[in-house]
Amino acid sequence: MGHHGMDKRFWICGIVVAAAALILGLLVHGLLLRADYQALATLYRSQEQANAQAAWILPAYLLLGLAMTWLYRRMPASDGVDLGRGARFGLAVALVSYVPGHVLAFVGQPLPLSLMLRQVALDLVAMVLLGMLLAWLQPHRRGLLPPP
Template identity: 90%
Template sequence: MDKRFWICGIVVGAAGLLFGFLVHGLLLRGEYQALAALYRSPEQANAQAAWIVPAYLLLGLAMTWLYRRMPASDGIDLARGARFGLAVALVSYVPGHMLAFVAQPLPLSLMLRQVALDLVAMVLLGMLLAWLQPHRRALAAPP
């Protein structure tokens, strides 16, 4: 793994953390608070919060690794990145939320909002990866 891999992975992980905060910390916060009895207490949640950063770092590195396994494209192809993000969402977040809905007494409306918002976030992360071009070996052509 070269320097570009690590930079792209960390940037995508940081963006994923930001999207996660926007989706789950802001947009869905009220719905989660209304169902507080189903979740960890704030003290318990805060004690486990250190797992958030490595989880998003792993997401960024794994997405970068998978994206680099695809054949390189000519230049920036945002549509390709969007399709990649969609595929990653369909094998991770979407079934994860659906399975959590089966196991936990959450409202269908919450699960559908989680799926929709995380789907958008993953498509945007895929587009970010396409823009970062993790296949590219140098930032600029040598003089």
């Protein structure tokens, strides 16, 4: 197999994962934790200020999707779809990103412990799902179609 460059499959997988990450992010932070954030509105930007910065959401999730795809492809290729491996990969990525990020934000911002724990738990689940999506997409595969 060898190492692939940034081929078509890399970009397609990266963008699909980015889109899924955006949807999960909106679900977790825009829906499930929305009431928590609204109750602590004074700690965050106003809705108007946040809306003015909203364009930054897209490059953030694009970075996440492309970087996860890039890292996943650095691992030795596995045969077929291995969802357990994808889940472990998602867990590992969460443990070096969202989990410490939420804990450190909690140190610097007067957030309730219960909110931080929910942020950690929900983003952990989201990242495990993204890892499983990557395993299902098989970004290592050469062609765009599965072999006959």
